Amino acid sequence: MMRLDRRAALGALAALPLGGALAAERSDITGILARHMVASRAAVLPPAVMEAARHRILDTLGAMISGARMRPGLAALRYVQGLGGKGEAGVAASSFRTSAVNAALANAMCAHADETDDFEPVTKAHPGCSAVPAALAIGEKNGASGMDLIRAVVLGYDLGCRLLMALGPDSVRAGHRSAEGTSSTYCALGSAILAPLDETGMRYALSYGAQQVSGLWSWVDDEDHIEKAFDFAGMGARNGVMAVTMVEAGLTGVHDVLDGTHNLLRALSARPDPAAMVAGLGQDFFITRSAIKTYTVGYPNQSALDALLTLRREHGLSAERIAAVLVHLPSDAVGIVGQSAMPDVNCPHLVSVALLRGGVSFVDAHDAALMKDPTVLAIRARVKVVGDESLMDPAAPRGAIVEITLKDGTVLRHHTRFPSGTPENPLSAQAVEAKVMDLIVPVLGRSASQRLVDTVWALERLDNVRKLAALMRA
The missing domain is CATH 1.10.4100.10 (2-methylcitrate dehydratase PrpD)
Structure with missing residues (x-):
């Protein structure tokens, strides 16, 4: 453009x-x-x-x-x-x-x-x-x-x-x-x-x-x-x-x-x-230009979770093998997600859950009880979040670097500049639909949810928005 x-x-x-x-x-x-x-x-x-x-x-x-x-x-x-x-x-x-x-x-x-x-x-x-x-x-x-x-x-x-x-x-x-x-x-x-x-x-x-x-x-x-x-x-x-x-x-x-x-x-x-x-x-x-979230968590955590889960997947990691996790975030993000009381915003907590479970589901991200779970807290004690001026990059303003030190001394590192859902790494229509269906089926039911999704995919042909609004009723 x-x-x-x-x-x-x-x-x-x-x-x-x-x-x-x-x-x-x-x-x-x-x-x-x-x-x-x-x-x-x-x-x-x-x-x-x-x-x-x-x-x-x-x-x-x-x-x-x-x-x-x-x-x-x-x-x-x-x-x-x-x-x-x-x-x-x-x-x-x-x-x-x-x-x-x-x-x-x-x-x-x-x-x-x-x-x-x-x-x-x-x-x-x-x-x-x-x-x-x-x-x-x-x-x-x-x-x-x-x-x-x-x-x-x-x-x-x-x-x-x-x-x-x-x-x-x-x-x-x-x-x-x-x-x-x-x-x-x-x-x-x-x-x-x-x-x-x-x-x-x-x-x-x-x-x-x-x-x-x-x-x-x-x-x-x-x-x-x-x-x-x-x-x-x-x-x-x-x-x-x-x-x-x-x-x-x-x-x-x-x-x-x-x-x-x-x-x-x-x-x-x-x-x-x-x-x-x-x-x-x-x-x-x-x-x-806007980014659609892959994870239902505060946005500065998207790249951090992407980097962490990439390392976990590529190296077959489990929490038991890890001595320490250092998460580098843009310096302006640490005050937002570094120690938030909200589970879906708190970076150390979300990283700990992701290490333990191999991902962060919608339920996990919004489960306040997990913030007091002894197993999660034991992992969280090994997680540190720091601000990094090098990540204050106008071209990639919400990137993250994750460094994992294993108990055998090995250090693994991954830098995610653009998490999935960004314009540089966009989600497909199928991925957006899958995300939305996961969110709305528990509320509306599967058939009603699919009608809503199909209506949005053809929204430019809809004669009256009231028909769309009606599909959102419980």
């Missing part, structure tokens, strides 16, 4: 007939995005983008349905049941219907309840868990088609990830902000194309969304994964759908929230790069 650099992007902006000279500081980025959002309703997406969208929509629906039976999902359902609301959209794996805003909140918390949603390695965004529930909620409310849903999700990935690129992902995290929370509201704003908004309406939606952009890195201290599900997904999906429905209802707003004196980019970044919001827009799609 063609990619425009920032200088080219600014040159392209300056050439557009926007009613005046456009400088980097005052280039009507808001207008460029608003017009692109309107035009996205009729976009012809390249085949690779269509395939990526189907894979990530299915992957996220799988996360929603499986997450609906976990504590964050159950808590979200109880909460929105207490709110009531007009029955505009449904909540996954239940018969409950509520307002689009409430449904987006609950479904998004379900989508990040079990650490199986996708991840964009450069920006550190989790775009699917807010983009898909938001688009599904507005799509169900307004009777959108399957192709409409695809376009809205593709747009959501672009809006959320591009916001982080414009702010500077490292700058965001250095300021104690969560990249995931910061991006999620704009990921959800892709749903705006499913509402009857013109360019002005899109500008207002971008502004109402901007006022709600939030997210602190304090989520790392959440031991129950409930606030984390809200911080990463529920908050943003709710915010984005609220912004869209408020404008849909006739509320007016600010015209230039990304360009004015007190704009979003300047407010959240000391060195914003506005051109990154539009460089390659409509040609370079972030939905093709």
Whole structure:
């Protein structure tokens, strides 16, 4: 795909007939995005983008349905049941219907309840868990088609990830902000194309969304994964759908929230790069860049588990033969997964389980009792996780190195730069389907699950998203 650099992007902006000279500081980025959002309703997406969208929509629906039976999902359902609301959209794996805003909140918390949603390695965004529930909620409310849903999700990935690129992902995290929370509201704003908004309406939606952009890195201290599900997904999906429905209802707003004196980019970044919001827009799609997780665990653990299990498989290792395991992670990942209280996030724990059992199943990853199992703890005492600056590689930002020292003194080492599910090492459609079926069959049953999967594979031919939503009911 063609990619425009920032200088080219600014040159392209300056050439557009926007009613005046456009400088980097005052280039009507808001207008460029608003017009692109309107035009996205009729976009012809390249085949690779269509395939990526189907894979990530299915992957996220799988996360929603499986997450609906976990504590964050159950808590979200109880909460929105207490709110009531007009029955505009449904909540996954239940018969409950509520307002689009409430449904987006609950479904998004379900989508990040079990650490199986996708991840964009450069920006550190989790775009699917807010983009898909938001688009599904507005799509169900307004009777959108399957192709409409695809376009809205593709747009959501672009809006959320591009916001982080414009702010500077490292700058965001250095300021104690969560990249995931910061991006999620704009990921959800892709749903705006499913509402009857013109360019002005899109500008207002971008502004109402901007006022709600939030997210602190304090989520790392959440031991129950409930606030984390809200911080990463529920908050943003709710915010984005609220912004869209408020404008849909006739509320007016600010015209230039990304360009004015007190704009979003300047407010959240000391060195914003506005051109990154539009460089390659409509040609370079972030939905093709996100990684689908092979393991239902926090993303920094994917490469570590891949490297460990590769060594275990290639050398026929068992826990009894191992004296020590040293896991090298990117230095910015150690504070996230080094000693988390959540079993599906804690790297030493997951490595120990993988050594013991030869893999980490969905059940294993979410079994809190395993964190106190004496056999697992005995292995964990030999596992050390360290930060490694050499792994802070922009080309492979979530790689890992695992070094295993055997009791006979032999040292084995494997470096996984790109775990399976990344764009460089993608999962096949069959692998995505197998993963999702494993997640949803226990909730929906096999025949209903297969109907859902088959519907997503042909989503562009679906006349009404409500038919898809109906397949997600328990």
